Amino acid sequence: xxxxxxxxxxxxxxxxxxxxxxxxxxxxxxxxxxxxxxxxxxxxxxxxxxxxxxxxxxxxxxxxxxxxxxxxxxxxxxxxxxxxxxxxxxxxxxxxxxxxxxxxxxxxxxxxxxxxxxxxxxxxxxxxxxxxxxxxxxxxxxxxxxxxxxxxxxxxxxxxxxxxxxxxxxxxxxxxxxxxxxxxxxxxxxxxxxxxxxxxxxxxxxxxxxxxxxxxxxxxxxxxxxxxxxxxxxxxxxxxxxxxxxxxxxxxxxxxxxxxxxxxxxxxxxxxxxxxxxxxxxxxxxxxxxxxxxxxxxxxxxxxxxxxxxxxxxxxxxxxxxxxxxxxxxxxxxxxxxxxxxxxxxxxxxxxxxxxxxxxxxxxxxxxxxxxxxxxxxxxxxxxxxxxxxxxxxxxxxxxxxxxxxxxxxxxxxxxxxxxxxxxxxxxxxxxxxxxxxxxxxxxxxxxxxxxxxxxxxxxxxxxxxxxxxxxxxxxxxxxxxxxxxxxxxxxxxxxxx
Numbered sequence: 001x002x003x004x005x006x007x008x009x010x011x012x013x014x015x016x017x018x019x020x021x022x023x024x025x026x027x028x029x030x031x032x033x034x035x036x037x038x039x040x041x042x043x044x045x046x047x048x049x050x051x052x053x054x055x056x057x058x059x060x061x062x063x064x065x066x067x068x069x070x071x072x073x074x075x076x077x078x079x080x081x082x083x084x085x086x087x088x089x090x091x092x093x094x095x096x097x098x099x100x101x102x103x104x105x106x107x108x109x110x111x112x113x114x115x116x117x118x119x120x121x122x123x124x125x126x127x128x129x130x131x132x133x134x135x136x137x138x139x140x141x142x143x144x145x146x147x148x149x150x151x152x153x154x155x156x157x158x159x160x161x162x163x164x165x166x167x168x169x170x171x172x173x174x175x176x177x178x179x180x181x182x183x184x185x186x187x188x189x190x191x192x193x194x195x196x197x198x199x200x201x202x203x204x205x206x207x208x209x210x211x212x213x214x215x216x217x218x219x220x221x222x223x224x225x226x227x228x229x230x231x232x233x234x235x236x237x238x239x240x241x242x243x244x245x246x247x248x249x250x251x252x253x254x255x256x257x258x259x260x261x262x263x264x265x266x267x268x269x270x271x272x273x274x275x276x277x278x279x280x281x282x283x284x285x286x287x288x289x290x291x292x293x294x295x296x297x298x299x300x301x302x303x304x305x306x307x308x309x310x311x312x313x314x315x316x317x318x319x320x321x322x323x324x325x326x327x328x329x330x331x332x333x334x335x336x337x338x339x340x341x342x343x344x345x346x347x348x349x350x351x352x353x354x355x356x357x358x359x360x361x362x363x364x365x366x367x368x369x370x371x372x373x374x375x376x377x378x379x380x381x382x383x384x385x386x387x388x389x390x391x392x393x394x395x396x397x398x399x400x401x402x403x404x405x406x407x408x409x410x411x412x413x414x415x416x417x418x419x420x421x422x423x424x425x426x427x428x429x430x431x432x433x434x435x436x437x438x439x440x441x442x443x444x445x446x447x448x449x450x451x452x453x454x455x456x457x458x459x460x461x462x463x464x465x466x467x468x469x470x471x472x473x474x475x476x477x478x479x480x481x482x483x484x485x486x487x488x489x490x491x492x493x494x495x496x497x498x
Contacts, residue, residue, distance in 0.1 A: 065121050067131035069197035071139055074132065076200065077116035078164050080172040081179055081220035081245050089114045102161065107145060109158030117196050120235055129160050139216060140164050166216040172247065179245060182252050185290040187241045187283055188425065190276040194238045196222050203244055205273030207251050221245035243287065259284045280366050281424035352455035352463045353470035355405035357446040358412055361397045362439040366425030374428040376400060379414040380407050387466060399454065403469045408445060415443040
């Protein structure tokens with residue numbers, strides 16, 4: 001009869017500590033081969049090996065979607081418009097519901113294998129199911145997958161099945177023209193809504209609340225237009241524009257009426273979403289008009305590229321210089337003498353133009369330099385008065401460099417005498433202040449040390465050009481630099497002798 005083996009309880013074995021390095025091993029313990037080899041190698045080198053440190057576990061990447069967002073993505077993935085645009089997914093769902101007698105249940109993996117908003121989230125079944133069971137009880141039923149002998153064509157079954165509750169028997173279009181009449185192009189969506197679920201919530205906040213249609217069905221699809229320079233196989237990233245497909249044509253018309261493309265007056269701010277829309281210059285355009293403008297843009301872009309290629313092809317190639325002729329037979333080309341009255345460039349003693357810098361406050365943070373240049377030019381009634389608009393996106397203030405001190409003073413006096421509000425990012429004319437939350441534009445002349453510190457950060461070449469512009473607009477002749485004035489006069493005398 002063999003001797004009984006030594007039994008060590010699992011709990012005791014886990015909590016027991018290994019013996020110290022100098023302590024002898026118990027009689028029934030045998031050192032492993034790896035431990036023996038490591039100890040021998042360490043003794044052979046005359047030093048001990050440091051203890052191995054446990055590897056730190058990598059933290060999982062945080063998803064950009066919350067648990068509530070997965071409900072919105074599921075509704076967009078199973079909307080009537082989505083199933084109309086993806087007939088393969090629709091057939092597989094119908095086959096799974098009828099052939100398996102699943103009471104309307106079908107595998108959740110069908111959506112994760114299709115090109116839909118839910119699959120674009122790149123989340124696992126477990127994460128999605130956990131979110132749906134917490135926040136989508138009234139929207140969808142979820143259960144474990146029932147084992148079966150067959151699967152749908154081209155699809156694999158996962159571990160969970162779902163059954164939507166938000167499908168209704170409302171009137172939905174069945175043609176492309178019907179869906180395009182319900183599609184609206186929107187632009188300048190606020191920054192905090194720059195996700196697909198955020199787009200959906202933002203649009204629902206702008207739609208009229210008098211509709212009897214459930215909120216899960218009002219937005220049928222969100223399409224992100226791709227950039228012309230993007231890769232065809234990559235997913236477009238949410239930016240500040242999108243194509244929104246609505247279930248009701250009245251919702252599309254109300255969105256176009258309340259937020260027109262060329263808006264003259266600000267709509268009433270009935271909600272926080274509407275307030276954000278006014279702040280960022282939100283506007284909408286019909287799908288038909290957007291297609292027309294897009295075609296014009298692509299035609300104009302193709303014409304520009306063709307003109308550039310044609311001009312590059314017409315550039316003559318410079319002939320090669322002869323190399324066989326001896327050097328002494330070559331003659332320098334004769335230079336044409338300049339006329340006597342040729343203007344001579346002078347170098348001013350000023351390092352930067354004085355009193356030509358203005359600091360402007362309370363401009364719209366979503367504007368751009370082109371809009372600001374037009375907006376500021378109206379204050380001085382001269383486009384050549386604006387030298388440079390020093391503006392960064394997202395700021396509500398900027399520096400403005402004008403071409404003369406008189407223009408700078410006139411610009412500051414204009415905004416001191418007129419209370420003008422910069423309403424939105426594309427406002428190039430301004431509107432009178434009504435005493436609301438929007439502050440009037442303020443302009444302040446930058447003088448003294450502040451002006452000197454600003455111009456120190458500007459490149460020297462730009463500073464000299466600004467000085468020449470300032471002297472030219474003031475009508476005074478440029479002043480010579482003492483270090484180069486004599487050299488300039490000698491060059492003028494040489495030209496006159498020639």
